[in-house]
Amino acid sequence: MTSAAKIRSFHPPQRILMGPGPSDMHPRVQNALGQPVIGHLDPAFVGMMEELKDLLRYAFQTKNALTFPVSGPGSVGMETCFVNLVEPGDKVIVCRNGVFGGRMIENVERCGGVAVVVEDAWGAPVDPNKLEDALRAHPDAKVVAFVQAETSTGALSDARTLAGIARQRGALTIVDAVTSLGGSKLQVDAWGIDAVYSGSQKCLSCTPGLSPVTFSERAVERVKARKKKCQSWFMDLSLVLEYWNAPGGKRTYHHTAPINALYGLHESLVLLREEGIENAWTRHRHHHLALKAGLEAMGLAFLVREDARLPQLNAVFVPEGIDEAAVRMRLLNDFNLEIGAGLGPLAGKIWRFGLMGHSCKIENVMLCLSALGSALADLGHPVDLGHGEAAAHDVYASHHAADASARKRMELKRA
């Protein structure tokens, strides 16, 4: 007998997810995931797929026909963009200001492309002037790639300006919106972006393993004009489309879709639609301001300068002399609260507090500040217990006051 005989059903602990993703799932999404499996060519399923594409167009703010969820995590969405849009020998300008820009370079090179790297410091947004300079020095660049929301640092780059510069110089854009979709303003059509990939488990608060993507007409033309077949069979858009975008609805088998995960994504997008995407952006910003006030009242400093901070990913420096891993373990063990550590050069130096999707709410902000104060005090760091919560409270109170006066103005207008 092997030890496998002793294994019983797995029951995960109940956690509160305030790290860099995954985020907490809404109960309605969890319920959707548990619905019965049906065939991936079942007419009922096909109807759901059509709705899913429309809901994704709403989330991306686009009319792009080629909009669907790739079966795979954000990394597969990333790779789908690169393997289809980069041919051997193509020059690609990649803006790197953290982990994920680095992965883009890796993708370009594995496609046989030539990466021209525009570097910015970890924690800084991408500098549009550097992109201009790079495009001037490399007018033959076919693609510009950058990360809108760098989850490794919490920096938000100006996707609209960067995409505008690329378009002016005739380059296609590939944008990583894994952490931004549903949390920060993103307008694919208005900003003229050509290829975008995202993820299901960050601000969409669905199960991990799906990557919504969208491609402009220009991007589709580029794929059709390829001289060489895409090196990936699984990610080749011309083949995947026979399933997701078949003409006349005559879908054929490509791979078995992750049926239940897609039910979940459909429900999380219905939730986004019900809330309204602008309201979702505002909610992320409001709770970020409360968390920020609380963290700063506890003496913690942000990594990213104020005008480039992501509301959904708050990176702060670990105070001198504190064992950052011990704090995270305490939060997890005593409060069931998960936060993120630093990556690469920021390992051991920062904590990353996520406020993504369904995790982005007042009870999480308050619990987080309270738990962090408690953990820091236990580990001997001088911290004024309760100051963080009080500062966050003040921010919420001022939002409530602003909301009440806005309501009054509306009522007066109507009267």
Ligand SMILES: *Cc1c(COP(=O)(O)O)cnc(C)c1O
């Ligand atoms: C999480 C993340 C990814 C990768 O997504 P996975 O689902 O983990 O593969 C890519 N880019 C950014 C900015 C991310 O935050």
